[in-house]
Amino acid sequence: GNSVTQMEGPVTLSEEAFLTINCTYTATGYxxxxxxxxxxxxxxxxxxxxxxxxxxxSNKGFEATYRKETTSFHLEKGSVQxxxxxxYFCALMGQGAQKLVFGQGTRLTINP
Amino acid sequence: xAGVSQSPSNxxxxxxKDVELRCDxxxxxxxLYWYRQSLGQGLEFLIYFQGNSAPxxxxxxxxxxxxxxxxxxxxxxxxxxxxxxxxxVYLCASSLGILLSQETQYFxxxxxxxxx
Numbered sequence: 001g002n003s004v005t006q007m008e009g010p011v012t013l014s015e016e017a018f019l020t021i022n023c024t025y026t027a028t029g030y031x032x033x034x035x036x037x038x039x040x041x042x043x044x045x046x047x048x049x050x051x052x053x054x055x056x057x058s059n060k061g062f063e064a065t066y067r068k069e070t071t072s073f074h075l076e077k078g079s080v081q082x083x084x085x086x087x088y089f090c091a092l093m094g095q096g097a098q099k100l101v102f103g104q105g106t107r108l109t110i111n112p
Numbered sequence: 113x114a115g116v117s118q119s120p121s122n123x124x125x126x127x128x129k130d131v132e133l134r135c136d137x138x139x140x141x142x143x144l145y146w147y148r149q150s151l152g153q154g155l156e157f158l159i160y161f162q163g164n165s166a167p168x169x170x171x172x173x174x175x176x177x178x179x180x181x182x183x184x185x186x187x188x189x190x191x192x193x194x195x196x197x198x199x200x201v202y203l204c205a206s207s208l209g210i211l212l213s214q215e216t217q218y219f220x221x222x223x224x225x226x227x228x
Contacts, residue, residue: 031213
C-alpha cells in the first residue's frame with residue numbers, strides 16, 4: 001500500500017537557519033504530494049502541493065520538488081523564523097484515490 | 113468565507129457510552145473526509161463521502177464506528193460503546209470534489225475525544 005516516511009523529529013534550529021525536512025514515499029502510479037502544517041493550537045492547513053513529477057510547490061518561503069526518480073518531496077526553507085515553529089506533515093494522495101496518507105509528522109522549533 | 117466547522121471541540125465520555133461528532137463542510141464542497149489523529153497511530157483516514165456515491169468506509173477501525181452525511185452537507189461520526197483507545201482528535205475535511213486526487217482538503221479544528 002501507499003506510505004510516507006518523513007524525517008524524525010523534533011528539529012530545533014536558530015532563526016535564519018536553513019531548513020530541510022526529508023520526505024520519501026511509496027506509491028504506485030503518480031500520486032499527488034502535499035505538505036500540511038499544524039501551528040500550535042490551530043488546525044491542519046495546506047502549506048504547498050505538487051501534482052506531477054518535477055513540479056515545485058512553494059508558499060511562505062517554503063519549497064518542495066516532486067522527484068519521482070528518488071520518490072521524494074523534501075521541504076526546504078532558506079531562512080526560518082520563530083513563527084515557523086509548528087508540526088509539519090508530508091502526505092500523498094494516490095492516483096485515482098481520495099484519501100490522504102500522512103507521514104508521522106515532524107515538530108519544528110525555531111529559537112530566536 | 114467560513115471554513116470547516118466541527119462540534120463539540122472537546123468531549124469527555126465514559127467507557128461504553130456512545131458519542132456523536134459533527135462536521136459542517138465548506139459550502140459547495142461535495143467531498144467530505146474524516147481522519148483521526150492519535151499519539152500512537154498518527155493521522156489516519158477513516159471514511160470519505162462524495163456526492164451521492166456510496167461512502168468509502170475502508171479506514172473505519174471497527175464496526176463500532178459509523179458515519180452518515182445528510183443532504184450532501186453535514187456529517188456525523190458516531191462511535192458506539194467507546195473504548196479508551198478511541199481517545200484521539202477527530203478531524204473532518206472537505207474539498208470541492210472535482211479533481212479529487214489533486215485537490216486541497218480543508219481541515220476543521222477537530223474534536224478532541226477523551227474516553228475515561
